[in-house]
Amino acid sequence: MTAHPSTLRALLGALALVVGLGAEAGPLEAQWVRESEQFYLPAGHNWKFRDNYANADRLFNAFDYGHAILYEELYTRPDGPVERLEEKEFDFLTRRLLLNPPRVPLEEGAIEVAYAKLAPEAKMMFHWAHLLHRQAYDVWADERLSPAEKDAAMAEVLAYYRSRPDLAFSTVPKSMEIMDGQYFSLAFRQRYPKFNGLIWAYHWLQVGLYEPLLVGGDVQERKAGVDATVGRFWQMISDAPENMPHLMPMTASVAPEFSRRYPEVAIVFDNLHMMHDVVSDVLVSEKVPRGRKRQELLRQAELFRSDTAYATTREEWLRMAEMMGANNMGGRAVGFTAALPEPTVARGASMADMDHGAHAAQPADHAAMGHATHGADAGTTAPDREKALEFAARLLSDPAVEARIHADPRLHRLRSDHARAAGDPHAGHAQAQRAPGSAGEPSDADELLALAAEVVRDGEVQRRIQQDPVLRRQWEDPGVRRVLLRRP
Amino acid sequence: MVRSGPLPPQLQRRGAALLCAAALAALPARLAAQTDYYNTDAGRPVLIEDAYPTERYAFELQLAPLRLERVSGGVYDWGVEPEIAYGILPQTHVEVGFPLAWTDAAGAAGEFGLAGIDVSVLHNLNVETSGLPAFGIAAEAVLPVGSLAPDQLYPSVKAIATRTFGFARFHVNGRYTFGSEPDSDTAGEAAEGPEELSRWMAGVAVDRTLPLRSMLLIADVYAAQPLHEEEDLEWNAGAGVRFQWSPRLAVDAGLGRRLTGGPRWFVTFGTAYAFAVRSLIPLPAR
Numbered sequence: 119m120t121a122h123p124s125t126l127r128a129l130l131g132a133l134a135l136v137v138g139l140g141a142e143a144g145p146l147e148a149q150w151v152r153e154s155e156q157f158y159l160p161a162g163h164n165w166k167f168r169d170n171y172a173n174a175d176r177l178f179n180a181f182d183y184g185h186a187i188l189y190e191e192l193y194t195r196p197d198g199p200v201e202r203l204e205e206k207e208f209d210f211l212t213r214r215l216l217l218n219p220p221r222v223p224l225e226e227g228a229i230e231v232a233y234a235k236l237a238p239e240a241k242m243m244f245h246w247a248h249l250l251h252r253q254a255y256d257v258w259a260d261e262r263l264s265p266a267e268k269d270a271a272m273a274e275v276l277a278y279y280r281s282r283p284d285l286a287f288s289t290v291p292k293s294m295e296i297m298d299g300q301y302f303s304l305a306f307r308q309r310y311p312k313f314n315g316l317i318w319a320y321h322w323l324q325v326g327l328y329e330p331l332l333v334g335g336d337v338q339e340r341k342a343g344v345d346a347t348v349g350r351f352w353q354m355i356s357d358a359p360e361n362m363p364h365l366m367p368m369t370a371s372v373a374p375e376f377s378r379r380y381p382e383v384a385i386v387f388d389n390l391h392m393m394h395d396v397v398s399d400v401l402v403s404e405k406v407p408r409g410r411k412r413q414e415l416l417r418q419a420e421l422f423r424s425d426t427a428y429a430t431t432r433e434e435w436l437r438m439a440e441m442m443g444a445n446n447m448g449g450r451a452v453g454f455t456a457a458l459p460e461p462t463v464a465r466g467a468s469m470a471d472m473d474h475g476a477h478a479a480q481p482a483d484h485a486a487m488g489h490a491t492h493g494a495d496a497g498t499t500a501p502d503r504e505k506a507l508e509f510a511a512r513l514l515s516d517p518a519v520e521a522r523i524h525a526d527p528r529l530h531r532l533r534s535d536h537a538r539a540a541g542d543p544h545a546g547h548a549q550a551q552r553a554p555g556s557a558g559e560p561s562d563a564d565e566l567l568a569l570a571a572e573v574v575r576d577g578e579v580q581r582r583i584q585q586d587p588v589l590r591r592q593w594e595d596p597g598v599r600r601v602l603l604r605r606p
Numbered sequence: 607m608v609r610s611g612p613l614p615p616q617l618q619r620r621g622a623a624l625l626c627a628a629a630l631a632a633l634p635a636r637l638a639a640q641t642d643y644y645n646t647d648a649g650r651p652v653l654i655e656d657a658y659p660t661e662r663y664a665f666e667l668q669l670a671p672l673r674l675e676r677v678s679g680g681v682y683d684w685g686v687e688p689e690i691a692y693g694i695l696p697q698t699h700v701e702v703g704f705p706l707a708w709t710d711a712a713g714a715a716g717e718f719g720l721a722g723i724d725v726s727v728l729h730n731l732n733v734e735t736s737g738l739p740a741f742g743i744a745a746e747a748v749l750p751v752g753s754l755a756p757d758q759l760y761p762s763v764k765a766i767a768t769r770t771f772g773f774a775r776f777h778v779n780g781r782y783t784f785g786s787e788p789d790s791d792t793a794g795e796a797a798e799g800p801e802e803l804s805r806w807m808a809g810v811a812v813d814r815t816l817p818l819r820s821m822l823l824i825a826d827v828y829a830a831q832p833l834h835e836e837e838d839l840e841w842n843a844g845a846g847v848r849f850q851w852s853p854r855l856a857v858d859a860g861l862g863r864r865l866t867g868g869p870r871w872f873v874t875f876g877t878a879y880a881f882a883v884r885s886l887i888p889l890p891a892r
Contacts, residue, residue: 149737154696154730157664159889160882165853183818194772220818222850225644228815231772238733274889281890413734 153242158249159278163263163271168253174327174348180219184211186229186236188313192401193233193454204312211316212355223257237415240397246285247390249506250275251324254383257394258331272380287389288425289382293433293500297366297392298468302403306395307466309402314466316355319448321391322367323351326451328376333452340400347451353458364461366391369445372440374450381432393422430500504599507563509592510570518582519573529573536569571602618710619655621863642817643822643848643856651860651874654779654811654826657742657768659699659728661880666691669875678868684708704759707754734770742766760785760803781810786834804830832850841865854880
C-alpha cells in the first residue's frame with residue numbers, strides 16, 4: 119500500500135477545512151443536534167394542490183424563499199442597511215420572484231445557510247409545520263374525497279404531525295403576548311415595516327386559501343374562490359405597504375370556516391406564524407446579544423411546543439381574533455368586495471398600541487387579547503392574570519395595606535421603585551389593564567403584579583387580607599396565587 | 607469493483623462484526639440515501655457524498671443510474687446499478703444495490719452479469735450547526751453474488767463530514783475496506799470502476815447550490831489505494847449536476863477522469879424517485 123506523505127497532508131488539509139473552518143466558539147454539547155427529518159405522510163391526496171391549483175402552489179415556493187432570505191439577512195447582516203431588505207429583497211420578491219415562482223418547493227437550507235446552522239431545531243419545526251400546511255391543502259384539493267373523507271384525512275395528517283412532539287407546535291392557542299410582550303418583541307416590525315407587511319400578506323394567503331376550498335360548493339366554485347383569494351393577495355402587495363395587513367392575520371379571522379372545522383390545525387398555523395415573527399424579533403433585537411441568539415431561539419421553540427406557556431383558551435383565542443378585527447388582518451379570504459378592507463389600527467400595531475388607541479375604550483376585552491399569561495408565568499392563563507390584576511389593584515389601594523407599606527422601609531422602597539418604573543400604581547385597575555410597552559419594556563400591569571407579589575408576602579398584609587372578605591376571597595383563588603407566587 | 611480471492615475466515619468474522627457494530631450504532635439516528643437534489647449520494651454523480659441519509663420512512667429508488675467508462679485500449683465498461691434506500695430509523699438509512707456490468711472490448715465478445723450485491727447502512731451522527739460540521743458513518747459490503755462478483759465478501763467502513771458555507775458546501779469522505787487481495791485472474795475489467803472497491807479511499811467534494819433553480823453543481827477529487835498493494839495510488843476527479851425535476855424526482859449527470867495511471871474517463875446519468883409506503887408508518891391512535 120502506497121500513501122505518499124504529501125497525499126496524506128492534502129487529505130488531512132481537506133478534512134481540517136471541512137471540520138474546522140467556520141467553527142464558532144461554544145460548548146460542544148450545545149452544538150450537538152440530533153433532530154431528524156421525516157417524510158410526509160403518503161396518501162392518495164399527495165400533491166393534489168400542486169396538480170389542481172398550480173399557480174397558487176407555486177407562490178408558496180416563493181414564500182419559502184422570502185422567509186429564508188429574511189432570516190439569513192437578519193442574522194448575517196445585523197447592522198446592514200435597512201434598504202437591503204426593505205427595498206432590494208422586497209423588490210426582488212414582489213417584482214420578480216412572485217411573478218415567476220419556482221417550480222418545486224425550495225431547499226431552504228441552501229438559502230438560509232447561517233440561520234440553518236444557528237438553530238436547526240427551529241428550522242425543522244418550521245419545515246414540519248409547512249408540510250402540514252401543504253398536506254392540508256392537498257386534502258381539500260382532492261376532488262375524489264367526500265367531505266367526510268376529507269375530515270378523516272385531515273385528522274390523519276394532524277395526528278402524523280403531532281407524532282413528532284420534538285417538532286410540532288402546540289395545538290393550544292397562545293396569547294398575543296408571546297409575540298408582542300417579550301423583552302425583544304416588535305423589533306422586526308419596527309425596523310422593517312414593509313417586509314413585515316409582506317410576511318403578514320404571505321401568512322394571510324397561507325391560511326386564507328383554505329377558506330374558498332371549504333366554502334366552495336363544487337370544483338368550479340373552489341377554483342374561482344382560490345383564484346379570487348390569490349387575486350386579493352396580489353392586490354395586497356401592490357402599492358406596498360399601503361394595502362398589507364396591519365396586524366398578524368389570525369386564522370380564525372381570515373378563514374373562520376376552516377378554523378371552526380379544524381380548530382387544532384388553525385391553532386398550529388397561528389402558532390407557526392407567531393413564531394415566524396418571534397424569530398425575526400430575536401434576530402433583529404439588540405436586546406438579544408449575538409452570542410445568545412441560539413439559546414433564545416431554542417427557548418422560544420420550546421415555548422411554542424408547550425401546551426402551557428403563554429397558553430390561552432380556545433374561546434379567548436376566538437375572541438382575540440374578533441377583537442383584533444379581520445379588517446386589520448387583510449379581511450376574510452372569501453366574499454371579496456372591490457375595495458380592500460379598511461383597517462382601524464396603525465400598521466404593525468402591538469397590543470399595547472391598541473390598548474392606548476382604538477381599543478382603549480374596551481378594557482374588558484383586554485384578556486381576550488391574550489394578556490393573561492406572561493413571560494416566566496408559563497402555565498397561567500388569561501383569566502388568572504386578569505384576576506390577579508384585580509386583586510393587586512384592590513390590595514395596593516387598601517388603606518391598611520398602604521399604611522403598612524408606608525411604615526415598612528423595604529416595602530416603601532419597593533413601591534417607590536415600581537412607581538418610578540411604571541407610574542403611580544395607585545391609579546387602580548384601569549391603569550393596571552395597560553399592556554406591555556413597546557420595545558419589550560415591562561408594562562405597568564407587570565410592575566403592579568410584581569409589587570403585589572412582594573407586598574403579599576408581608577405578614578401584616580396577609581393578616582389584612584384575611585380580615586377583608588373581598589381580598590380574602592380573591593386571594594383564595596388558585597389562579598391569583600399562581601400568577602403572584604411565581605413572581606420573584 | 608474488484609472481485610476474487612476468498613476472505614480469510616478471521617477477516618470475514620471481523621467484517622461481519624464491524625457491520626453489526628455499525629448497524630447497532632445506527633439505531634438512534636439516520637442513514638445516507640437521499641431524496642432530493644440537495645442531499646448527495648455516492649456515485650450520483652460523484653463519489654464523495656454528504657453526511658445525511660434518506661429521510662425517515664422515505665424510499666429512494668434509483669432506477670437507471672447509468673455509467674459508461676472508457677478504459678485504455680478502446681474497452682468500454684457499461685454499468686447500471688438499480689438501488690433502493692430506505693430511511694429505516696431516525697437519521698439512518700439502509701441501501702441495497704444490484705450492479706449490473708457489461709464489458710465491451712473491441713473485437714472481443716462482451717461480458718454481462720451481476721457484479722455483486724451492495725448493501726450499506728448510513729447513520730448521521732449530528733445535524734450541522736454553527737460550531738460543528740455534520741458527521742456521518744457508514745458500513746458497506748459487497749456480497750459475492752453474480753457472475754462478475756468478487757469471490758469473497760468485502761466489507762468497508764466509511765466516515766463522512768459535511769460543512770456548509772454561504773459560498774459552497776464541502777464534504778470529506780474516508781473509507782477503509784477489509785479483505786484479502788483479489789486474485790488477479792478473476793478481477794474482471796468490469797470490476798474496476800473507480801468508485802468501487804479499494805483498500806482505502808479519501809477525498810473531498812465541493813458543491814454550489816442554485817436554490818431557486820433547485821440545482822446543485824458538484825465536483826470531487828479523491829485518492830484510492832487499490833486492493834493490490836503493488837499498484838500505485840490512484841487519483842480521480844469528477845464533476846456533475848443534480849437537478850430537482852419534480853417534487854419526487856431528481857436527476858443527475860456527471861463526468862470524471864482518472865488523473866493517474868493512464869487515460870480513463872467516465873460519464874454517468876441517473877434518476878432518483880422518492881416515495882413512502884403508508885403501511886410502514888405507524889400512525890398514532892386518534
